[in-house]
Amino acid sequence: MTVKNRREREKEEMRELILSTASDLIAIEGLEKLSIRKIASEIEYAPSVIYHYFKDKEEILNIIMQRGYSKITSAVGNALVEPDSPEEKLKKITREYIEVALSMPDQFLVVQLNGSPEVLKHTGFLFQGASKEKPALATLYECLKELYQDKEVEEDTIELTAQIIAASTLGLIIKLIKEKDISDEQRERLINFYTNEIVLRVVVSIK
Incomplete structure (x- = not known):
């Protein structure tokens, strides 16, 4: 596997982790309480990392x-x-x-x-x-x-x-x-x- 392919796979895995975490939070707390900060806290990353993969919370919700x-x-x-x-x-x-x-x-x-x-x-x-x-x-x-x-x-x-x-x-x-x-x-x-x-x-x- 090339470096480029590995990076693409890792990027996709992180996107899926963010989406699945957001989905779990929605099921537990509701849509209104979802935030980038909460998602970041759950996956133990800084909020800025989330913005590297998604434009904002609305994009995550839409997906x-x-x-x-x-x-x-x-x-x-x-x-x-x-x-x-x-x-x-x-x-x-x-x-x-x-x-x-x-x-x-x-x-x-x-x-x-x-x-x-x-x-x-x-x-x-x-x-x-x-x-x-x-x-x-x-x-x-x-x-x-x-x-x-x-x-x-x-x-x-x-x-x-x-x-x-x-x-x-x-x-x-x-x-x-x-x-x-x-x-x-x-x-x-x-x-x-x-x-x-x-x-x-x-x-x-x-x-």
Whole structure:
């Protein structure tokens, strides 16, 4: 390995250490309390070292949130690749979203429950036209569009339906994370009933 390659690897390792440390701090203390000084203290370096790898705290936050969002978009995107019926795709998209979110509960909650403008740039999806800007919502929108192909449903109605499904799914996820005392069996029953029954009922109710 050349000196240049070794330095590049060490640089990437330090970036990942900073990002993982920041992510852990966010999960424990929340986004508002994250600071360059705290990250530096955790990894036992001077704050100036952090600035050598990142412009500021906002850059670190943006990368962390983009990675978390990418996990969700990748998971729900895979459902559209399968040669299933639109109904089955919708079930898979919903379940994949729930399972990925539950795999990173602390980070998911901290980010989703934060109402700051900077965070909402990543997490907001209720504004008009969101299905054209938010990849995960766009995936859901395309699935619904396929499901409604034989009906005269306006695109605006399809987007509203996607937003309502996304919002209600978010609510279920938050409760599943918060109510830690429910059994694994009950958790699975709730997820199955929601994905197999409730979501489809919302879709079918659209005229």
